Amino acid sequence: xxxxxxxxxxxxxxxxxxxxxxxxxxxxxxxxxxxxxxxxxxxxxxxxxxxxxxxxxxxxxxxxxxxxxxxxxxxxxxxxxxxxxxxxxxxxxxxxxxxxxxxxxxxxxxxxxxx
Amino acid sequence: xxxxxxxxxxxxxxxxxxxxxxxxxxxxxxxxxxxxxxxxxxxxxxxxxxxxxxxxxxxxxxxxxxxxxxxxxxxxxxxxxxxxxxxxxxxxxxxxxxxxxxxxxxxxxxxx
Numbered sequence: 328x329x330x331x332x333x334x335x336x337x338x339x340x341x342x343x344x345x346x347x348x349x350x351x352x353x354x355x356x357x358x359x360x361x362x363x364x365x366x367x368x369x370x371x372x373x374x375x376x377x378x379x380x381x382x383x384x385x386x387x388x389x390x391x392x393x394x395x396x397x398x399x400x401x402x403x404x405x406x407x408x409x410x411x412x413x414x415x416x417x418x419x420x421x422x423x424x425x426x427x428x429x430x431x432x433x434x435x436x437x438x439x440x441x442x
Numbered sequence: 443x444x445x446x447x448x449x450x451x452x453x454x455x456x457x458x459x460x461x462x463x464x465x466x467x468x469x470x471x472x473x474x475x476x477x478x479x480x481x482x483x484x485x486x487x488x489x490x491x492x493x494x495x496x497x498x499x500x501x502x503x504x505x506x507x508x509x510x511x512x513x514x515x516x517x518x519x520x521x522x523x524x525x526x527x528x529x530x531x532x533x534x535x536x537x538x539x540x541x542x543x544x545x546x547x548x549x550x551x552x553x554x
Contacts, residue, residue, distance in 0.1 A: 331485075370486070370529070370544040385541070417485050429474050429533055431542060433485035 330354050331434035333418050339440045346405040348437050350418030352398075359401040360419040360431060361385075361393060370417065376401055408441045415439070444469045444537075448530050448545035455520055455552050463515040463548045465530030475513050476542065477506050478529040486529055520552045 330353030340346050350359060361373040362385075372385030374393040382393050390412060392404045405412055415438050419431040445468045455461055467475065474493050478486035490499045492508040499506050503524065505516040515528055527549045531542040 367546065369546040370531075370542075372541060430476060430488050430491055432488055433478075435485050436483075 331418060331420060331432065333416075333434040333437050335437060336435065337438045339442065340408050341442050342409055343407050346408050346439065346441075348403045348416055348418075348439070350401045350403070350434060352401075352418075352420050354420055354422070354432075355398060356420040356422040356432075357398075358421040358423065358431075359395065360421075361391070361401070361403045362417045362419065363387065363414040364417060364436075365414050373403065373416075405439075408439075410441050413439060413441045444532060444534050444541075444543040446530055446532055446543050446545035448528075448548050450548060451546070452549045453551070455517075455550070457521055457552055457554050458519045460516070460518045460520070462517070463528055463550070465513040465515070465545055466511060467513070467530075467532045469532045469534045469543070471535035473533045473535045473537070475508055476531045476533070477513070477515055478531065480527045480529055480547070489528075517550070520550075522552045522554050525550055525552045 332351045334349045358377055360375040362370045364370050371387045373387055373391050374385055376382045376395040394402045415436050417436050418434040421431045423429045447466045449464045474491050476491050477489040479489055480486045490506040495510045497508050503518050507514045527547040529547045531544040533542050
């Protein structure tokens with residue numbers, strides 16, 4: 328398994344509170360990603376990073392921010408959590424090499440419930 | 443807009459009963475098509491990457507094939523441990539290395 332950990336693995340919070348999810352990798356991969364997975368929608372990209380302090384928005388970025396101060400850590404922050412952000416969040420990593428090796432490897436996920 | 447449609451949504455097989463899962467895609471220039479397996483409560487596990495039409499890859503009882511419009515995941519003589527949700531994703535040539543567009547998955551249940 329790719330060396331990816333996510334913390335916490337489960338979290339219950341209340342509407343309006345800030346929440347930070349952490350992804351940590353030991354593979355030294357350049358790219359890191361945050362996805363959310365919801366029934367009926369599949370996996371959707373929230374934000375991604377292509378290097379330290381280099382990030383960009385994905386398909387569903389509203390209400391989320393990210394930071395990457397070290398190669399191994401990628402943080403996802405919900406500034407003010409809403410019930411619509413109840414979901415399972417996955418971190419992924421990749422180290423593309425030209426036309427090959429574009430695979431993304433996923434972490435175990437964080438189940439977030441916003442009451 | 444890139445699109446991925448997987449069918450069927452769910453498939454129930456008896457152990458040993460071979461079948462195929464379909465992934466139809468629309469993308470403006472394919473860089474790669476990816477298959478993943480996802481067990482309940484876990485993250486997706488990478489299975490295969492296919493890069494060009496006609497390419498095939500195999501792993502144990504699984505074989506993935508690719509045409510210009512779709513990919514198939516063939517499961518030969520499945521066992522109960524093959525039960526999982528199988529996800530297909532595409533990456534467009536002009537998306538950089540950022541974007542994978544995922545289908546909603548096919549949930550496979552293999553009964554003993």
